Amino acid sequence: KAGVTQTPRYLxxxxxxxVTLSCSPISGHRSVSWYQQTPGQGLQFLFEYFSETQRNxxxxxxxxxxxxxxxxxxxxxxxxxxxxxxxxxLCASSLATNPSYNEQFFGPGTRLTVL
Amino acid sequence: xAKTTQPPSxxxxxxxxANLPCNHSTISGNEYVYxxxxxHSQGPQYIIHGLKNNETNEMxxxxxxxxxxxxxxxxxxxxxxxxxVYYCIVNVNYGQNFVFGPGTRLSVLx
Numbered sequence: 001k002a003g004v005t006q007t008p009r010y011l012x013x014x015x016x017x018x019v020t021l022s023c024s025p026i027s028g029h030r031s032v033s034w035y036q037q038t039p040g041q042g043l044q045f046l047f048e049y050f051s052e053t054q055r056n057x058x059x060x061x062x063x064x065x066x067x068x069x070x071x072x073x074x075x076x077x078x079x080x081x082x083x084x085x086x087x088x089x090l091c092a093s094s095l096a097t098n099p100s101y102n103e104q105f106f107g108p109g110t111r112l113t114v115l
Numbered sequence: 116x117a118k119t120t121q122p123p124s125x126x127x128x129x130x131x132x133a134n135l136p137c138n139h140s141t142i143s144g145n146e147y148v149y150x151x152x153x154x155h156s157q158g159p160q161y162i163i164h165g166l167k168n169n170e171t172n173e174m175x176x177x178x179x180x181x182x183x184x185x186x187x188x189x190x191x192x193x194x195x196x197x198x199x200v201y202y203c204i205v206n207v208n209y210g211q212n213f214v215f216g217p218g219t220r221l222s223v224l225x
Contacts, residue, residue: 004158033212033213035213035215042215042216042217043159043202043213043215044215045212045213045214048212056212058212088156090158090159092158092159103149103161103164104161104213105161106151106158106159106160106161107158108157108158109156109157109158111156
């Protein structure tokens with residue numbers, strides 16, 4: 001079974017631009033979560049989507065948004081990029097249906113650099 | 116804030132068992148203990164999780180104390196490829212908003 005895939009793997013943008021990152025979950029997984037990882041703040045939860053609805057949201061400004069499609073694929077968007085948005089953006093998928101078997105599987109991440 | 120505390124770093128000799136501790140004194144009755152690891156610049160990798168019983172899989176063993184306030188991840192025969200940052204997370208199941216702390220940087224030494 002294929003793992004979580006994220007595209008693109010690397011991205012360079014300039015301040016003020018916007019960016020869209022894509023995540024394809026493991027087949028059959030309905031939950032997709034997004035995380036931001038920076039050297040200073042570590043791994044931080046952005047939001048989670050389940051069956052096309054945002055179910056959980058972290059403490060990030062409204063410039064960060066996401067969506068999920070009917071095939072469970074998800075995108076996240078960052079508008080008006082700032083230098084501090086440079087980070088590794090990780091996507092994770094899970095079944096989210098069985099209380100005893102609900103671990104998240106992470107993709108390789110998208111490395112975003114804002115100049 | 117993370118609900119767990121872990122030592123910032125540990126060393127282990129190759130071939131020996133690595134025992135990584137985690138304190139989670141405020142854990143709730145419905146929260147699971149998860150362990151993940153992250154090898155440099157890769158996505159975190161799931162290792163194991165449990166509620167109150169000890170768990171074992173092909174990668175590791177998880178020992179949870181009876182009061183559930185702490186746990187230990189055991190890598191029975193550490194190899195150089197086990198060098199990574201290990202994260203202990205407590206979370207309710209169905210809750211996909213993991214709160215990661217700084218983790219423990221494990222260095223396996225030859």
